[in-house]
Amino acid sequence: MKKIQMTTPLVEMDGDEMTRILWKMIKDELILPFVDLKTIYFDLGLPERDKTDDRITVEAAEATKQYGVAVKCATITPNAQRMTEYNLHQMWKSPNGTIRSLLDGTVFRTPITIPSIKPAVKSWQKPITIARHAYGDVYKNVEIRAAQAGTAKLVFEGADGAKEEMVIHEFKGPGVLQGMHNTDKSITSFAHACFKFAIDSKQDLWFSTKDTISKKYDARFREIFDEVFEQYKSDFERLGIEYFYTLIDDAVARVIRSNGGFIWACKNYDGDVMSDMVSTAFGSLAMMTSVLVSPDGKYEYEAAHGTVTRHYYKHLAGETTSTNPMATIFAWSGALRKRGEMDNLPELVNYANQLEDACFDTLNDGIVTKDLVNLMEGIEPKAVSSADFMAAIRERLDRRMA
Numbered sequence: 001m002k003k004i005q006m007t008t009p010l011v012e013m014d015g016d017e018m019t020r021i022l023w024k025m026i027k028d029e030l031i032l033p034f035v036d037l038k039t040i041y042f043d044l045g046l047p048e049r050d051k052t053d054d055r056i057t058v059e060a061a062e063a064t065k066q067y068g069v070a071v072k073c074a075t076i077t078p079n080a081q082r083m084t085e086y087n088l089h090q091m092w093k094s095p096n097g098t099i100r101s102l103l104d105g106t107v108f109r110t111p112i113t114i115p116s117i118k119p120a121v122k123s124w125q126k127p128i129t130i131a132r133h134a135y136g137d138v139y140k141n142v143e144i145r146a147a148q149a150g151t152a153k154l155v156f157e158g159a160d161g162a163k164e165e166m167v168i169h170e171f172k173g174p175g176v177l178q179g180m181h182n183t184d185k186s187i188t189s190f191a192h193a194c195f196k197f198a199i200d201s202k203q204d205l206w207f208s209t210k211d212t213i214s215k216k217y218d219a220r221f222r223e224i225f226d227e228v229f230e231q232y233k234s235d236f237e238r239l240g241i242e243y244f245y246t247l248i249d250d251a252v253a254r255v256i257r258s259n260g261g262f263i264w265a266c267k268n269y270d271g272d273v274m275s276d277m278v279s280t281a282f283g284s285l286a287m288m289t290s291v292l293v294s295p296d297g298k299y300e301y302e303a304a305h306g307t308v309t310r311h312y313y314k315h316l317a318g319e320t321t322s323t324n325p326m327a328t329i330f331a332w333s334g335a336l337r338k339r340g341e342m343d344n345l346p347e348l349v350n351y352a353n354q355l356e357d358a359c360f361d362t363l364n365d366g367i368v369t370k371d372l373v374n375l376m377e378g379i380e381p382k383a384v385s386s387a388d389f390m391a392a393i394r395e396r397l398d399r400r401m402a
Contacts, residue, residue: 001401003036004347010335011063011300012039013095015073016046017307021315022325022386023073026332029390034351034401035336040067044095046076050088057095061102064300068342071335072099072302073328099300100134104186105292106193107132108263109275109304111282112289112326114363116376119260120281126261128278131197131205132271133190134292136182139268143178152177180217187221189295191228194265195243197293199235204242204262208251208270221267279304284371286324291334301334303327322370323386329359329393351401358397367392 014023031037042060049056064070076082077094100107110129113119146152152168168177198205207225209218222245229236229243236243246254248270255264266274279288288304304327311321333352340348362368368376370383384392 001034004034004345004351005036006038006339006348007343007345008069008339009038009040009067010339011060011067011070012041013044013060013070013072013075014041015044015075015307017074017076017309017312018315018321018323019074019303019305019307019328020045021312022323022328025387025390026325026329029394030329030355030397031332031336033394034397035348044072044075046078046082046086046088046092049075049092049095050086053089054092054095054098057098058102061099064099064103064298065294068298069335069339070298070300071331072096072300074303074305074307076307094139096302097134097139100292101140103134103292103294103298103300104189105134105294105298105300106190106197107134107271107275107290107292108197109271109279109288109290111279112287112330113282114360116364116366116379116381117283117287117372118377119283121256123257124260124282126259127282128255128258128260129197129201129203129263130271130275130278131190131194131263131265132275133187133266133268135186135190135268137180137268138178141178141180143176146171146175146177149173154179182217182220184220184224187224188228190265191225192295193293194225194263195229195232195236198241198243198263199232199239201263202239202241205244205265206251206254206262207243207245207265208248209267210248212247218267225265275304283375284324286327286369286371288327289330289334290327299335299338301331301338303331320385320387322383322389324369324371325386325390326359330356354400355393355397358393358400361396361400362389362392365392 014020040063042056044057075095078088078091083091108129108131111127113127150171154166154168156164194205209221211219211222276285279285285305290302290304292300308323311323314321333355337349337352366379366381367384368381369389373381373383
C-alpha cells in the first residue's frame with residue numbers, strides 16, 4: 001500500500017520511561033507502515049532537558065507555535081528523588097507547565113469509553129470533558145519556608161509607583177507560605193477557548209471556582225467568564241446549549257448526579273485533580289485523551305497520564321509488561337487528524353479515524369491490557385502484553401486500511 005503523504009510536519013516531543021518505550025512501538029507498528037511521517041523532533045526526556053538547561057522544552061513550544069500541531073509523550077517532572085536518580089543540575093519545572101504557559105492554552109481532557117466498561121458513577125451515560133486552565137495558580141507559585149517567627153506580607157508595586165501591601169500572617173513560629181498569580185489575559189483566553197469548544201462540540205459548559213471564599217482571585221475568573229460569554233450568548237441560544245457558573249463544591253455534587261455529556265471548566269489545580277477523578281471513574285487514567293488548545297488555534301496532543309515508572313523498572317529488569325497505550329495512541333491519532341484537517345488531507349484524517357476504530361475493535365474483541373481486565377462486563381477479556389496488544393491493533397488496522 002502506498003503510504004499517506006503529509007505536507008506539513010508535526011512537532012514531535014519524545015518523553016520518559018515506559019511511555020517512551022510505547023512511543024517507539026506505536027510509531028513502528030501503527031504509524032510508519034501507513035504514513036510517510038514528517039515530524040520536527042524534540043527529545044524532552046529528562047536527561048536531554050537537564051543537558052540543555054531545559055531550553056529544549058521552550059524550543060519545542062516555539063516550534064508548536066510555528067507549525068500549529070504537536071504530539072507529546074509523557075515526561076517526568078522531577079522531585080528530590082529524581083534529582084538523585086538522574087544526577088540533575090536542578091529540579092526542572094514541569095515541561096507541560098512550560099509549554100502550556102508559552103502557548104497560553106487550555107487543556108481539554110475526555111475519557112475514551114467502550115460499551116464493556118461501565119462508569120463507576122451509574123448515572124453517567126456520556127463522557128465528561130474537563131477543560132483545565134493551563135496557566136498560573138500553584139503551578140507558577142513562589143514559596144518560602146518560614147524558619148522562625150515573623151511577618152509575611154503580600155506587596156504589589158505598580159508601574160506608576162502605586163503600592164499596595166497586606167499582611168498575610170503573623171508567624172509565631174516556623175511555617176510555610178506561597179504566592180500565586182494569574183493574568184486577565186490568560187483567564188480571557190481560557191474563557192474564549194471553553195466557549196468555542198462548547199460551540200464546536202455542541203455541549204453545555206459548566207464553570208466552577210470558589211469565589212465566596214476567594215473574593216478577588218476566584219471572583220476575577222467569574223467576572224471575566226461572564227464578560228466573555230456575552231460574545232457567545234447568541235450562539236449558545238441558537239444551538240440550545242447552556243452556560244452556567246456554580247461553586248466548585250456544588251459542581252462536584254451536580255457532576256456526580258449528572259448523566260454526563262458536558263464540558264466542566266476548572267482552574268488549573270482543580271482541573272488537574274478533577275480530570276484524574278473523571279478518568280478513573282470512567283475506567284482508567286490510561287483511557288483519557290488530552291489536547292492543549294491555544295487562543296490562536298495551535299494544538300498539542302498528549303496522554304493525560306504519566307510515564308508509568310513502575311512498569312519501566314520491570315521493563316529494565318527484562319520482565320514483560322502490560323502497559324495500556326490507548327491514551328498515547330489517541331494523542332498520535334488526534335494530532336494526525338488535526339494535521340490532516342488543517343492541510344486538507346482527507347486520507348490522513350481517514351487514517352487517524354481508522355486507527356482509533358482499530359483500537360476499539362481490539363478492545364471490543366476482549367483483547368486488553370491488564371489494567372482493564374477487572375473493569376470489563378459482558379465479555380471475556382484476555383490480558384496481553386503491550387507488544388501483543390499493539391500487534392492485535394495492527395492486525396485490525398491492516399484490515400480496515402486494505
